[in-house]
Amino acid sequence: MNDRYSRQILFEPIGEEGQDQLSDKHVVIIGAGALGTGNAEILARAGVGRITIADRDYVEWSNLQRQQLFSEEDAKYRMPKAVAARERLEQVNSDIHVESLVLDAGVEELRELAEFADLLIDATDNFDTRLLINDISQERKIPWIYGACVGSYGLSYVILPGETPCLSCLLEKVPMGGATCDTAGIIAPVVQMVVAHQTAEALKLLTGNTTSLRNKLVSFDMWNNHYLAMDVQKLKKADCPSCGEHAHYPHLDPENQTKTAVLCGRNTVQIRPSEKGERDLEELSLSLSRLGGRIEQNPYLLSYSSDEEQRLVFFKDGRVLIHGTKDITEAKNLYYSLIG
Amino acid sequence: MKLIVNGASLDIDQARTIEELLVELKLAGKGAIVELNQEILDKSQHAETRLANGDKVEIVHFVGGG
Numbered sequence: 001m002n003d004r005y006s007r008q009i010l011f012e013p014i015g016e017e018g019q020d021q022l023s024d025k026h027v028v029i030i031g032a033g034a035l036g037t038g039n040a041e042i043l044a045r046a047g048v049g050r051i052t053i054a055d056r057d058y059v060e061w062s063n064l065q066r067q068q069l070f071s072e073e074d075a076k077y078r079m080p081k082a083v084a085a086r087e088r089l090e091q092v093n094s095d096i097h098v099e100s101l102v103l104d105a106g107v108e109e110l111r112e113l114a115e116f117a118d119l120l121i122d123a124t125d126n127f128d129t130r131l132l133i134n135d136i137s138q139e140r141k142i143p144w145i146y147g148a149c150v151g152s153y154g155l156s157y158v159i160l161p162g163e164t165p166c167l168s169c170l171l172e173k174v175p176m177g178g179a180t181c182d183t184a185g186i187i188a189p190v191v192q193m194v195v196a197h198q199t200a201e202a203l204k205l206l207t208g209n210t211t212s213l214r215n216k217l218v219s220f221d222m223w224n225n226h227y228l229a230m231d232v233q234k235l236k237k238a239d240c241p242s243c244g245e246h247a248h249y250p251h252l253d254p255e256n257q258t259k260t261a262v263l264c265g266r267n268t269v270q271i272r273p274s275e276k277g278e279r280d281l282e283e284l285s286l287s288l289s290r291l292g293g294r295i296e297q298n299p300y301l302l303s304y305s306s307d308e309e310q311r312l313v314f315f316k317d318g319r320v321l322i323h324g325t326k327d328i329t330e331a332k333n334l335y336y337s338l339i340g
Numbered sequence: 341m342k343l344i345v346n347g348a349s350l351d352i353d354q355a356r357t358i359e360e361l362l363v364e365l366k367l368a369g370k371g372a373i374v375e376l377n378q379e380i381l382d383k384s385q386h387a388e389t390r391l392a393n394g395d396k397v398e399i400v401h402f403v404g405g406g
Contacts, residue, residue, distance in 0.1 A: 035406040125406045150405035171371040171402060172383050178370055181405040194406075217373065219400045226346050228398055232373060234380050280369075340404030 004095070005047050018207035019047060023096075025206045026050040028117040030105050030133060032081035033057070034186070035147050036123030037069040038195030039202070040098075044089045046203060050097045051089065054113060055081040056104040056329050066188040104329055105129055107252050110136045119205055120144035121198060125181070126336040127174050128258045128274060134159065134167040135242050135249040145201055147194040150340075151184045152223035154194040157232070158201045158213060165236035166243040168251075170217070174275040175340075176318065182337040183287045190222045260328045263321070269331035273318045284314060288338065310334065344396045358386040361397065371402040 009019050027048050029036050032055035040053050059067070059074040059081055069088040070081070086100035103109050105124075114120060114136050122133055122144060130146065137144040138161050146167060147156040159166050197218055204212045216229040236243070241250045250256050251274070259272040281302045288295055293306035305311040310324035312334065320339075322331040341352045345365070355361040358381065362368045374381050375398040381389055391397075 031406060033406060123406055126404050127402075130404075148403045148406050150403045153403060155400060155402070170373060173369075173371065175370045175402055175404070178404060186405060217400055221346075224348075226348070228346065228400060230373065230375060230380065230398065230400055232380065235373070235382065283366075336404075 004093075008046060013209050013212065014203070014207050018209070021207050022047050022203075023049040025118045026052070026116055027119045027121060027202065027206070028113045029053045029121045029123055030110070030113070030129065031055055031123030031125065032067075032069075032085045032100075033063070033123060033125060034066045034068075034181075034188075034191040035149070035195060035198070036081075036121075037067045037085055038191055039121050039123055039147075039198055040085055040089055041068060041092065042195065042199040043202060044093045044096060044098065046199075047093070047096060048206065050099070052099045052101065052113060052117070053082050053085050053089075054101040054103055054105055054109070055085075056102065057081050057333055059084050066186060066191050104332065105132070107132060107136075107254075107257070111140075114140050114142055117142055119202060121202065122146050122148075126340055127171075128336075130167060131174065131242075131251040131274075132257075135251040137161055138166060138243045138247060139249050139252065143205060145198045147198045149190045149194045150179045150181055150186055152187055152190050153219070153221045154190045155217065155219035156194050156197040156201075157217045158205070158215070160213075161243065164215070165232055166240060168242035169235050169237045169240045170232060173277075174273075176273065176275060176277050176279060178340050179287060180337060180340040183291060187222070190220070193220060193222060260332065262326050262328065267324060267326055269322045269325055269328055271320045271322065271331065271335050275318070277318060279314055279316055279318050281314065281316060304338075312338070341391065341393050343391060343394070346398055352391070356390060358389045358391065358397075361391060362386065362399070365399070367399060367401045373400045374398070 005019050025048050032053050058078040059070045061075045069085045074084040080102040082100035082102050086098045089098045141161045143160045145158050217232045218229045220227045238244050256274045258274050261270045288304050296303045302314045313321040325331050343350050355364045377396050
């Protein structure tokens, strides 16, 4: 036994006992982007015994500015993010078990992932998957830690089934549209700030230091120098469909999921969001216009293309057609990178 | 009307309610959680809750990136 964890054991609230607990724990990280790689590195170094990291995407050059486990080699070879992350984590700590899964996390995948998990960490880039994580967490009574960021703004919250409000209580309705890292950019420090909040709470939870949990929704803007910690306990809803007295986990219902379909013979994928609602084409036009590329618009739809190969058509009823691909994963990547 | 929004002084043109303020700040439809003078509001109260000069408003909005 080397003294790899000695400084962490010296920290009294963790100690030998906490360290032993960490080595027995299994954390599932959903997403291996900026938040996923940040969370994974800290938890691997801390000695969490088993880490599973899942992602559907591959490494690109534009990731290297903030996605800390990846190298230029990974971008050159378009390594799947989950695999590249695992390989780096194994170099960082060979005493723990790291598992990588290259997959799109839907209901069945998440159910399997959650099977033996002590904690789920949200490192996704969209609300659809977060609401699935939220309902799986409630169904299986496993805590999860929300984290998100864009631009210089980030936020995080720990959701404890049976105790705190859940994401459905806080959101009520799924936001449609909004800025993403691909439309509004992102600076690395805000990623690190979100990761720091997520992993600090993770260490408390995993070592049984639950009385030290923050119990607040934190948000910060690191460019405009604002920091806020809000007590949202009062927003827990007794009639919440995800965590209330008669919870039925609506986001796990196939009817309520974002639907994708390859349109036969058209080299096109259709994505239909779960939430019914009108898409604000004006706002979308404004956010896409910053990317360059071509936007054409009429009262019913907006067409956007950044290159010759792919074109996205956004309808007012929420549907999106992605022309130029038959690959659902590729289509989803593009969709969530622009819509969030 | 002058408000303190997320710690910064802000001159508001049109908005008279929380809901209108969220529209003016382009935060409508983003699941925003609002505290008015340190009292957290349920989303159902946003439309009817009126603003007064000098009110302190804290807003957390949700984003999807990560």
